[in-house]
Amino acid sequence: MAPFIANRQIYLNFDKCYKYGVVNNCVQRTEDFNLNCPAHEEADTKIVYHICKINFEANITIRCSDTDVAIIMLANMENTHKDVNISMEFGVGNHQRFINITKLYKNLGPQLSAALPGFHALTGCDFNPAFFRKGKNRTFQLLQKTQKYIDAFKKISNISEIDINKEFSTIEEYVCRIYGFTKMNEINKARVASFVKTYKILDNDDVFQLPKKSIDGSAMPPCQSELRQHFLRTCYIAHLWAHAFCKNPSPFFPENYGWEEKEEKYIFKWFEGTQLPSQVSEITLDSTEDNTEENDENQLDTSETLPSSDEEDSGQSNNDSTDSEDE
Template identity: 45%
Template structure:
């Protein structure tokens, strides 16, 4: 139940149908078909009765098949030509099994087949529609929290609060009808009526840009003087805008020391701001993102003063504080700095997760092995060559699949396949069972894993260097991505 969508959630578009199991939205055509099933069926029934009354032979004649659309109709389809004929092939999980069965029929070495990508996209990392496997990132936070269960909550005093702005906006259960009118995401002032689907629009990059620019200007209005009071407010976007009140007048200046235009994500900006504090203080970060906790832990050694960092996580009954400074001391520098690569490798917003491997077991493996700690720590270094630690990452992957004695993912694929389809009876039709083999159960092959590790290195370098204003000069196209139609797409195979 916890893994399905909540149909009563206020964040769901009330005018759109969603698959409760997958959370996938239905197209307009499918929505109309599903919502009009009863009325459409009633109409066809009445029409059939009328036709039978007019013609007695109609009852024995075939009934025209009516196309019924459902969420299953959303499966991605691919056209391929075979012998000058066009066949429409639905991309299914047993495609791997069909190829394996073909290898049996044509006397191809099965072990060699398993060493190569045998589906259009790695099903150990993707769903059948091509979307990425997404892990439950909160599991990592809950496991890390167990390291400091006896900490004091909340911090006794707070000198600086850093708020993840869009998370903060999403926490509002009731939004005012005006933030000020929505015309192509141009927000002209506080009296403009907001969109009815405010939470949904927060996922639109253009709308997000518009609302941030609106806030940058609106906080400079003199009416904000009573709200700012004796505090200093910072809004960090392209630059850092600092707001304060002097002689009852709001003053806005550019704070160059806290400006980090090279940072694209709020996650790294938060860590950057914390690392620029040069006075002893207590900082609380208000967020719900696992990424920010990981990034902060990786950059704790770059704090310039005696700064205590806390995370104010969650909402409602799940809201709690985590003493990040205490957690950093408990984990140690090595594990803390290895976490970005581990988190990226096991699945984050920019990298897919290994099918059903989760976050808990990978963290346990990391904490119990200095060899794995060193390997993931090295991935966060710009100068490190991925090939130098690739064999260790292969061994780590084999451990995730329960094969502790192996350090080769290609060999692991063969072992897992044989374990499942080892013939016990010589008369057993082996090729029949293999046709339905689910490729999700196999680890990625070596070439697929290499691309996953390259993306991991790029992400880990970004996160590990969040304390720097210039975060990286690495190119995504050198680390597991390619440009297609002016957008970055995953490069699945070497």
């Protein structure tokens, strides 16, 4: 190993960070207490933490094909040394490419970069499911052109400083826009309108019938109860990523943010309350009630609802989770 290491220093981090160097033709291992970060459970944030600790001019290449790492790095660029240039190497062979993270950060700007952890966690990452067939392209364009949403996603990266209910209302509105509802701001109403738009009741007799044999629930927006748990997970993840430069990135517990512990493992807490209504009257309307909502078809912009082929995430849905593969 000594000829391989030569005059270089190699750092390996698992439970502790060890530095390997050659002294008198022998490999010497020492513990680097400054780079120890046991509170970082994933390699994603450990990589960024180490880069933020470099306090001299350097050119850094991160060899990793994980979008999460790029997002975390962009969110923590303001905590790196001013003379550090960072790039990422993605893929292998003919698919290999380099992304200049430093240049990308300058193009996006600090505000949009700070909003990326919340955006990426909400629209689908290693720890949170995605919205079925909504992808990243159009959802990012919606974020990019609306300062209100940028501010909201920035704020949820600091859990201790926000009003959860206030920010949830803004994110709920954003999700309604993702599903093509330009006027509705409540996800439950958008869900009903989406159902009515797709599954119109046939009026040819008194029997309740639908024009399609089955209902694809994954194509509809989530209910508010489910979205709230999704939002809580987003807050937890965004806060963790945005504070990757800290030795202890998050003092919060997953049990309070959309997960529950079962058999010594964390699983998604999908919603609170009962799954189905206890009585039929809870989901029916009195025929004498006035319809105060605007026409559902006018509320739904179908041109925005149907994603283009390059934005479809056919392998992800509201009800499918993705396993973490970082370490």
